[in-house]
Amino acid sequence: MSSARPSAALQPPADTRRIGRIRSETISTAAIFALTIILILASRFVSPALGSWDQVDTIITLASFLIVVAFGQGLVILAGGLDLSIASMITLGGVLATTWNGSLGSEWVVIPAVLILCACIGALNAVGVIWLNIPPFIMTMASGIIVASAALGYTSGTPRGAAPDAFLALMKGSVGRLSAVLIFVVIFVLLAWALQSATAFGRRLYAVGANREAARIAGVATWRPIMAAYAISALCAGFAGMMLVGYANGATLRMGDSYLLPSIASVVIGGSSILGGRGSFAGTVGGAILLTTLGTVISALGMDQGWRTVIEGAIIVGALLLLREDLIARLRNRSAG
């Protein structure tokens, strides 16, 4: 693969407003984290037990699934797509990891096997999107339905078996005073950020998402980054499914359902464009943590479920408006001018 020329050719479209864009992106990412911290501190008013390290630990644990899933979702969105199959892929990862664990061999065979299978299904999504021209929305919805139904048929409704020990250790273990999952999240975020922001693959993905035709003319084999994005998304979802079975030590057939919309929301709150081509993983991580923190704080409010959900929705809309890049950029320009 002649990587030198295409990536060099890609520089101009990505570069024109690079400095300005990066800066406002950084500002909005910082703003999300600031908002999260304010929320955690303010939650002391709700309950004195909140705002502690213990709460942060709970939030990171609960957010870890979303962070992993939202990374994959973010890549697909960056490439101009949308992955609706992740709920089913989470379930598939969890169900296969428990049912195959022990029955099909050691977990060091089972875990890679499940991940490879997930990645292949993700690649199939990409085949439909790229060559059959099926809109991503429809393609991934359909494959999600197929995968969920296959899981239902395969287990006849009751997934059996226990979580692989590796994932029990990941979700329940600790290293010194730090929980293992916290360390995992830090490493995952660094690696994922690097993949998206500091590799040729990442740059091609931005280019393809911003303008697929332009990227093609510039010499990018556009199908490669797109297919990789879908495969990574499915793989991440499968991995998150295994984390979930480690957390709850068992799989259920609807375990992924509550992650689909939050995964998209994290990406968008994190400042990425839903149309693709723009965004950073750091923002997505902030979005995922913000959403989880919000859930934790809201659940401590002594209100009706209805009102709690209203407040949650209102804060999400408020955050989105506040953190809009163009707003930040305009404010900055005004103060500069």
Next chain:
Amino acid sequence: MTTFRKLLMTTYVAAGALASAFGIATNSASADEPKKFKIFLSLSYSGNAWQSEAANIVKALAQTPPYDKEVELKEVISGTDPQAQIAAYESMIDAKADGVISFPISSSALNRTVKKGCEKGVLFFMYDATVTEPCAYNVSYITAGFGENTAQALVNALNGKGKIFLSRGVPGNSVDKRHTDGAMHIFKEYPGIQVVAEYYSFWDDRTTQQETAKALAAHPDVDGIWAQAGEFGAIQALRDKGTRLVPMTGENSNGFRLALANPAAQKDGLKGVSAGSPPATAGYAFKLMMEILTKKRDLKAMNIQYPLPWVPADKVKLCKGDTFEDGCNTFPDGKVPSSFVTEVFSPEFLPELSLKSALDGAPTPGKTIQPLPAEVVKAPNEPGINCQKCEPPADLYKLTKVEPTVKP
């Protein structure tokens, strides 16, 4: 009743005549074999342990002799929208069903369709959840007082005072409301009991674990948890935070029962009772329907109460085999998943079943269908749950399983 029967028979014969007139084969049986009853199993959703087990029980019974020769069972899963289930019922009625056995997703939205089916001679048997249409048979434990009895058990365990969580079911669902109303009726009598967090766990282990973890972040000093299904998740959330456990009531997951009986967990503070929704209800409802269809029983549409399982820690007994025998009520660790709902059997109502039936929907080799006890227990009226314009009994929240040991 006789007119109802007659109507049923007429519809049946008419259906047969119509089908043969158009040359449609209504079933695979040839002319000299007895005609099979066409029964539909209508689920709202599948994918949680409870729903799958209930459906598997019905499927296993339908394959157990002599039902295997008498029943043609079709399963339809219609998701969580009432509209989808209405559409499913409509097509079952059009397909000339003899009976529909169903977990109804709404207690009121399906009424009109159910009534239409009844008029065409279809028997409607609802298990666990109920409808308020009087022509349907409701078979459920809901009226048996899960909420108030478990609440009193928790109050007793807490000596009448402490901070508690309520882990509820699905928002807006009539079953969740009935349970919570019953529980609050008791908790309100005790000023020392303080509900510090109330969250919806959707009757799911994992959601319960995550919601309980959130509540624990705000209230690490909780003294007790009143939970609907999903209760094993609450124990896991407590375990994630350390070793301390608290008195807890919940439903019938195998994991919860094992924990209740576990000396180490008891030492860490766990005590409580396992009660709540038994999937076995589906099997009982199906056998009742079959006894009516095969004319072994004469029973008008009514609300039937299924007994409330009630297993405190000292009553947990491990099963050696694959059935409930010798009073056992829990399976050993590793035999079933922790979220497995144990109340799948009943030596009294469902002696034909074994673990394989509940897990895979397979019949138990060598077993045949045994008749049900002649008596059925009539359920009390509960407006919005099993009747529309009706008065609840004055002693609606009467305690039946436990006595108060502490004064308010």
